[in-house]
Amino acid sequence: MKSKSLLFIATFAMALNLNATTNITWWHAMGGRLGEVVNEMATRFNNSQSEYKVTPIYKGGYEDTMTAGIAAYRAHQAPDIIQIFDAGAATIIGAKGVVYPVADLFDKYGVKFNAQDYISGVRNFYADSKGRMIGSPFNSSTPVMYYNKDAFKKAGIKNPPATWEEFEKDAVLLKKVGYIGLSQSLSPWTAGENFMSRHNLQMANKNNGFDGFATKIYYENPAMDYHWDKLRSWSLKGYFKYYGRGWADNQQAFYDQKVAMWLGSSGSFGGLKKGAKFSFGTTYLPYWKKFINPGAQTFIGGAALFVFSGKSDKKYKGIAKFLQYLTTPKMQYFWHKSTGYVPITKAAYALAKKDGYYKTTPDAEIGIKQLSLPTQKWTKGYRLGNYVQIREIMTIEFENILNGKKTAKQAFTDLDKKADKLLARFARTYR
Amino acid sequence: MKKVQFNNKFIPYLFVSPQIIIILVFFIWPSIMAIYYSFVMQDAFGVSTQFVWFQNYKDALLNSDYYSSFGFTLIFSTLVTFFSLGTGLFLAHKTNSMIKSRGIYRTLLMWPYALAPAVVGLMASFFFNQSHGDVYHFLNQLGWKFDPTSDPFSAQAMLVFIASWKQVSVNFIFFLSGLQGIPKSVLEASFIDCKSNSKRFWTIIFPLLAPTTFFLFITNITYSFFDTFGMIDTTTRGTPMGETKTLAYKIYQDGFLGADIGGSSAQSVILMLFVLIITIFQFKYLEKKVHY
Numbered sequence: 001m002k003s004k005s006l007l008f009i010a011t012f013a014m015a016l017n018l019n020a021t022t023n024i025t026w027w028h029a030m031g032g033r034l035g036e037v038v039n040e041m042a043t044r045f046n047n048s049q050s051e052y053k054v055t056p057i058y059k060g061g062y063e064d065t066m067t068a069g070i071a072a073y074r075a076h077q078a079p080d081i082i083q084i085f086d087a088g089a090a091t092i093i094g095a096k097g098v099v100y101p102v103a104d105l106f107d108k109y110g111v112k113f114n115a116q117d118y119i120s121g122v123r124n125f126y127a128d129s130k131g132r133m134i135g136s137p138f139n140s141s142t143p144v145m146y147y148n149k150d151a152f153k154k155a156g157i158k159n160p161p162a163t164w165e166e167f168e169k170d171a172v173l174l175k176k177v178g179y180i181g182l183s184q185s186l187s188p189w190t191a192g193e194n195f196m197s198r199h200n201l202q203m204a205n206k207n208n209g210f211d212g213f214a215t216k217i218y219y220e221n222p223a224m225d226y227h228w229d230k231l232r233s234w235s236l237k238g239y240f241k242y243y244g245r246g247w248a249d250n251q252q253a254f255y256d257q258k259v260a261m262w263l264g265s266s267g268s269f270g271g272l273k274k275g276a277k278f279s280f281g282t283t284y285l286p287y288w289k290k291f292i293n294p295g296a297q298t299f300i301g302g303a304a305l306f307v308f309s310g311k312s313d314k315k316y317k318g319i320a321k322f323l324q325y326l327t328t329p330k331m332q333y334f335w336h337k338s339t340g341y342v343p344i345t346k347a348a349y350a351l352a353k354k355d356g357y358y359k360t361t362p363d364a365e366i367g368i369k370q371l372s373l374p375t376q377k378w379t380k381g382y383r384l385g386n387y388v389q390i391r392e393i394m395t396i397e398f399e400n401i402l403n404g405k406k407t408a409k410q411a412f413t414d415l416d417k418k419a420d421k422l423l424a425r426f427a428r429t430y431r
Numbered sequence: 432m433k434k435v436q437f438n439n440k441f442i443p444y445l446f447v448s449p450q451i452i453i454i455l456v457f458f459i460w461p462s463i464m465a466i467y468y469s470f471v472m473q474d475a476f477g478v479s480t481q482f483v484w485f486q487n488y489k490d491a492l493l494n495s496d497y498y499s500s501f502g503f504t505l506i507f508s509t510l511v512t513f514f515s516l517g518t519g520l521f522l523a524h525k526t527n528s529m530i531k532s533r534g535i536y537r538t539l540l541m542w543p544y545a546l547a548p549a550v551v552g553l554m555a556s557f558f559f560n561q562s563h564g565d566v567y568h569f570l571n572q573l574g575w576k577f578d579p580t581s582d583p584f585s586a587q588a589m590l591v592f593i594a595s596w597k598q599v600s601v602n603f604i605f606f607l608s609g610l611q612g613i614p615k616s617v618l619e620a621s622f623i624d625c626k627s628n629s630k631r632f633w634t635i636i637f638p639l640l641a642p643t644t645f646f647l648f649i650t651n652i653t654y655s656f657f658d659t660f661g662m663i664d665t666t667t668r669g670t671p672m673g674e675t676k677t678l679a680y681k682i683y684q685d686g687f688l689g690a691d692i693g694g695s696s697a698q699s700v701i702l703m704l705f706v707l708i709i710t711i712f713q714f715k716y717l718e719k720k721v722h723y
Binding site for chain 1: 688
């Protein structure tokens with residue numbers, strides 16, 4: 001009896017103690033191993049101080065997480081921090097007053113913050129046109145090319161292709177030794193948005209949508225037309241194969257050594273390392289020498305952390321601290337090493353370098369190097385509304401090209417027309 | 432016999448109220464909300480709302496993707512209804528003529544009914560997977576260049592197959608009970624009059640099953656319009672080339688993934704009207720031919 005009441009008192013005391021800490025909920029979309037790393041980061045923060053307790057909650061994929069956040073906000077039950085993916089950024093930023101911009105948050109709660117500390121491909125994507133950050137970049141990756149070193153050796157190729165012109169020659173040699181040249185995951189990202197950035201091409205009017213609601217998209221252009229007509233002819237010749245729109249299906253083909261090169265995320269690195277039964281290397285996304293030389297920088301994909309408005313002062317203080325904690329070089333390096341996502345600050349990159357991480361795993365550096373190429377006019381990213389639907393149309397039009405139903409020019413003319421309508425709808429809805 | 436009657440006027444209403452409340456909360460209210468949202472443009476987070484009259488309807492109906500989705504839905508639902516009704520009837524007829532093992536067959540054939548559509552889709556995505564799916568490899572060995580990720584026809588065929596398979600068990604059990612409800616005397620009389628099995632089936636049994644068939648016809652159409660959502664989401668997700676996208680799936684993509692509430696509400700109101708028209712049509716013209 002006595003022990004029972006003691007237990008009761010103990011529990012009660014613990015509950016009181018918990019009340020003293022401020023709880024911060026963080027909804028995220030990082031499943032599996034990534035989710036474990038997220039939990040680890042939150043735990044480390046919680047152990048580093050006693051005032052705040054961050055609770056990460058996995059909400060499913062990117063879209064599911066965003067939908068859950070929308071539903072929660074409408075029901076006045078919004079979490080404190082939410083992870084929103086690149087294509088959804090315009091939706092949350094465009095809705096007035098929903099988000100507390102992190103630059104303002106840091107200013108108000110005395111967190112030192114300088115956008116120049118971030119590596120250049122990361123800095124602008126979630127910022128406004130003046131470069132003030134609205135979301136805090138979190139899991140950031142950029143498309144890179146993975147190549148099967150064994151296959152290249154067999155085919156007698158020394159270096160991975162830097163340009164698509166070289167690729168075209170290498171693919172012939174690879175085919176002779178039984179490999180399909182290339183597959184690519186998430187085509188809108190690897191062979192659409194970042195293709196445009198790599199060739200320094202404008203994606204949409206109003207400064208790619210950063211200066212206001214864009215109304216015109218420019219996918220129909222000579223470089224895109226040329227590239228996608230090439231992809232079609234390569235697929236007929238057996239130099240390229242499209243394994244559907246699923247991310248994993250295209251990666252699997254590289255894994256199974258059916259294709260020798262794969263365009264994927266610099267974040268896929270960790271997973272590939274575990275299971276691949278061959279040695280592989282990483283290199284920059286190829287570019288067409290015909291259109292640009294050397295290739296320009298790419299921008300980040302992945303997601304950022306957004307802070308909901310309307311929370312208490314106490315919470316915001318904790319959130320500011322937590323976000324600052326996440327961007328410390330130590331945490332960024334830990335994140336980079338355990339997941340393959342790029343470190344988002346220059347200091348974290350320097351730390352990884354100093355630690356000799358890239359000496360043992362040089363492939364992990366490619367993404368950062370590609371993101372750190374000098375910023376050019378059209379390499380900052382995009383801010384386009386209804387972009388999830390636009391990506392859907394892009395995928396459909398890509399498939400139309402690859403199935404030979406349309407030429408690239410036709411397909412992209414149609415794409416631009418449909419996308420412009422969606423942009424107009426967005427501008428009208430969010431004005 | 433003494434009639435049992437309530438003295439209080441309100442007690443009957445009390446008894447039906449749970450059903451009424453369920454209908455109001457889960458059917459009527461959402462429908463009204465959908466109609467409301469279809470006339471406004473609202474950002475995802477509900478911060479700003481503007482009344483736009485028929486703009487959402489215009490945008491939906493002027494979009495060529497909408498019609499390809501419409502076309503697929505029609506073909507898909509026709510095929511699924513045909514195959515699942517046909518197979519269900521065939522199995523029920525065969526099982527009904529068994530004497531010994533009828534019970535076992537009945538139980539076994541009911542099993543797929545217990546599966547949620549999403550689970551059926553998940554299973555199919557394993558069977559039809561291009562890197563380790565048995566059915567995928569089998570079909571390719573037969574010489575069909577089966578590839579649901581890039582060939583629309585393959586993907587559509589796969590969906591029709593799994594959607595029909597899932598629905599066969601329901602149709603089977605309804606047909607079986609329908610068959611067992613046919614009076615023995617009628618059957619015996621027909622045995623004397625007609626020797627041909629198939630003729631007896633089509634002229635006596637099938638017409639007597641008409642009420643069951645009619646009921647199943649309507650439920651199968653609504654099934655293929657709406658319930659197949661889970662299967663599509665776990666298999667093709669509308670791919671390739673957007674040619675396996677039913678109207679219900681398109682509404683989900685635009686509304687939930689794309690966060691366009693006005694646009695998807697307008698589409699769902701159109702779908703609601705369409706299904707209403709089909710149902711009215713069926714009751715008006717088909718039901719006349721059904722004899723209870």
